[in-house]
Amino acid sequence: MDFQPTSSPSNWVVQKFGGTSVGKFPVQIVDDIVKHYSKPDGPNNNVAVVCSARSSYTKAEGTTSRLLKCCDLASQESEFQDIIEVIRQDHIDNADRFILNPALQAKLVDDTNKELELVKKYLNASKVLGEVSSRTVDLVMSCGEKLSCLFMTALCNDRGCKAKYVDLSHIVPSDFSASALDNSFYTFLVQALKEKLAPFVSAKERIVPVFTGFFGLVPTGLLNGVGRGYTDLCAALIAVAVNADELQVWKEVDGIFTADPRKVPEARLLDSVTPEEASELTYYGSEVIHPFTMEQVIRAKIPIRIKNVQNPLGNGTIIYPDNVAKKGESTPPHPPENLSSSFYEKRKRGATAITTKNDIFVINIHSNKKTLSHGFLAQIFTILDKYKLVVDLISTSEVHVSMALPIPDADSLKSLRQAEEKLRILGSVDITKKLSIVSLVGKHMKQYIGIAGTMFTTLAEEGINIEMISQGANEINISCVINESDSIKALQCIHAKLLSERTNTSNQFEHAIDERLEQLKRLGI
Numbered sequence: 001m002d003f004q005p006t007s008s009p010s011n012w013v014v015q016k017f018g019g020t021s022v023g024k025f026p027v028q029i030v031d032d033i034v035k036h037y038s039k040p041d042g043p044n045n046n047v048a049v050v051c052s053a054r055s056s057y058t059k060a061e062g063t064t065s066r067l068l069k070c071c072d073l074a075s076q077e078s079e080f081q082d083i084i085e086v087i088r089q090d091h092i093d094n095a096d097r098f099i100l101n102p103a104l105q106a107k108l109v110d111d112t113n114k115e116l117e118l119v120k121k122y123l124n125a126s127k128v129l130g131e132v133s134s135r136t137v138d139l140v141m142s143c144g145e146k147l148s149c150l151f152m153t154a155l156c157n158d159r160g161c162k163a164k165y166v167d168l169s170h171i172v173p174s175d176f177s178a179s180a181l182d183n184s185f186y187t188f189l190v191q192a193l194k195e196k197l198a199p200f201v202s203a204k205e206r207i208v209p210v211f212t213g214f215f216g217l218v219p220t221g222l223l224n225g226v227g228r229g230y231t232d233l234c235a236a237l238i239a240v241a242v243n244a245d246e247l248q249v250w251k252e253v254d255g256i257f258t259a260d261p262r263k264v265p266e267a268r269l270l271d272s273v274t275p276e277e278a279s280e281l282t283y284y285g286s287e288v289i290h291p292f293t294m295e296q297v298i299r300a301k302i303p304i305r306i307k308n309v310q311n312p313l314g315n316g317t318i319i320y321p322d323n324v325a326k327k328g329e330s331t332p333p334h335p336p337e338n339l340s341s342s343f344y345e346k347r348k349r350g351a352t353a354i355t356t357k358n359d360i361f362v363i364n365i366h367s368n369k370k371t372l373s374h375g376f377l378a379q380i381f382t383i384l385d386k387y388k389l390v391v392d393l394i395s396t397s398e399v400h401v402s403m404a405l406p407i408p409d410a411d412s413l414k415s416l417r418q419a420e421e422k423l424r425i426l427g428s429v430d431i432t433k434k435l436s437i438v439s440l441v442g443k444h445m446k447q448y449i450g451i452a453g454t455m456f457t458t459l460a461e462e463g464i465n466i467e468m469i470s471q472g473a474n475e476i477n478i479s480c481v482i483n484e485s486d487s488i489k490a491l492q493c494i495h496a497k498l499l500s501e502r503t504n505t506s507n508q509f510e511h512a513i514d515e516r517l518e519q520l521k522r523l524g525i
């Protein structure tokens with residue numbers, strides 16, 4: 001993929017707002033963030049906004065989840081109207097509450113009703129067929145981002161910040177022939193987004209484009225191909241298209257912490273993490289940023305900054321590789337260096353963060369030796385693939401396989417039970433539920449001896465039983481599976497041993513000595 005970014009500043013920042021932020025803090029987003037970043041006596045940037053569908057409280061009860069529930073109901077030929085009414089009422093109450101200008105408010109209510117009528121049409125057609133295609137799911141899902149962005153555009157204009165709604169739900173033409181989400185598809189999207197941005201880039205007057213954080217009907221279906229959290233990827237592609245100086249992902253936390261601050265009050269805010277670390281944290285339970293986001297922006301040398309909507313002046317956390325030059329710099333840092341911490345600061349911490357993921361089941365399969373071991377693994381994965389079951393961790397010997405799988409809902413449990421029946425043909429199967437994965441993540445852990453040992457000894461000292469152990473092939477993740485009821489205790493005790501401020505301070509002596517020894521070595525003493 002060749003985006004050919006220029007190294008000079010473009011004076012554009014792309015700001016992505018998640019669903020719960022739009023739901024809870026819309027006025028702060030407009031007044032303290034969008035207006036602030038674009039004002040002449042402030043950072044004076046051109047701002048492009050990208051929003052996800054609104055959630056008043058949690059993502060699980062948000063608009064996207066509700067729309068997906070409607071798709072489920074339609075596919076079972078059941079009634080979905082009540083949920084559409086809940087979505088309508090929620091958005092209309094919101095318009096009443098926040099939009100003061102009567103004309104803007106009336107237009108917003110009208111646009112909201114029109115979008116929901118369209119969704120009802122798609123769902124009614126699917127209900128008759130008793131089947132909802134992935135294309136229909138995408139069309140229905142896009143309504144969430146449309147409603148949210150219609151509202152945010154109206155709110156910006158209502159509060160004196162000129163903004164224009166940009167609907168991306170048809171950016172991929174229906175006859176587009178790509179069969180996969182590959183580089184050529186992303187190149188096509190970036191080009192199409194450049195065209196959408198062009199009028200804003202060339203405009204004499206500053207107008208904030210508000211992009212629906214939904215980029216159309218992608219080849220494999222957005223939900224299958226990208227999954228929930230797709231707005232991060234959409235924002236990344238917009239950042240690449242405008243060659244932004246920074247992609248800002250605004251959340252309800254100050255940035256990325258050494259652990260979920262809700263579960264570990266001593267968790268520390270990190271200045272910077274690498275894209276690999278951010279991906280691992282997201283895969284293993286800390287929903288930081290969608291893993292597909294990073295590749296797009298980092299190729300174009302655009303740093304990603306995670307920031308808090310409630311604390312806009314905080315520095316946040318930067319996601320950027322520690323061995324790649326930034327936009328505007330010709331050479332990468334040497335020795336490899338995080339953006340704001342020194343080499344020794346980074347070495348000192350070893351592990352970067354810890355995370356847990358609940359709703360895990362472990363399947364143990366002991367081969368009946370009727371197939372050779374290579375056939376044994378191949379058959380297991382064919383069965384799991386058939387039931388769309390994802391394996392988070394695996395540990396194997398020639399005749400025994402243990403796998404940790406996320407089973408977060410009734411549908412995946414049903415698939416697991418169906419797969420179990422087939423797996424029994426291969427050998428004895430036992431399944432343990434209510435487990436949790438604990439993952440210690442850190443790009444620099446491999447330079448240390450004894451981190452895994454400390455992690456597992458700490459769990460043993462707390463009387464926490466380990467069900468399974470696995471170290472990721474990329475060497476930035478050491479994981480184990482424990483009882484879900486122990487997960488908070490495990491997080492807190494490992495954090496205290498390997499990640500707390502106190503641990504780092506006590507390590508300072510050790511590293512001061514290390515540093516001195518290296519100096520002496522350099523001097524040949």
Ligand SMILES: Nc1ncnc2c1ncn2[C@@H]1O[C@H](COP(=O)(O)OP(=O)(O)O)[C@@H](O)[C@H]1O
Pocket residue numbers: 017018019020021059250251252253255256257258259260261262281285286287288353355
């Ligand atoms: N290591 C971590 N650093 C920061 N937040 C974390 C971490 N692990 C888990 N979290 C949780 O992830 C959530 C992400 O922020 P939130 O604004 O709720 O997301 P969204 O933008 O998807 O709405 C926070 O509630 C936070 O408690």
Ligand SMILES: N[C@@H](CC(=O)OP(=O)(O)O)C(=O)O
Pocket residue numbers: 017018019020052053059062064065144213227228229230231232
């Ligand atoms: N609205 C979509 C896309 C998204 O990215 O959401 P959020 O930015 O709130 O995580 C979802 O719920 O998955």
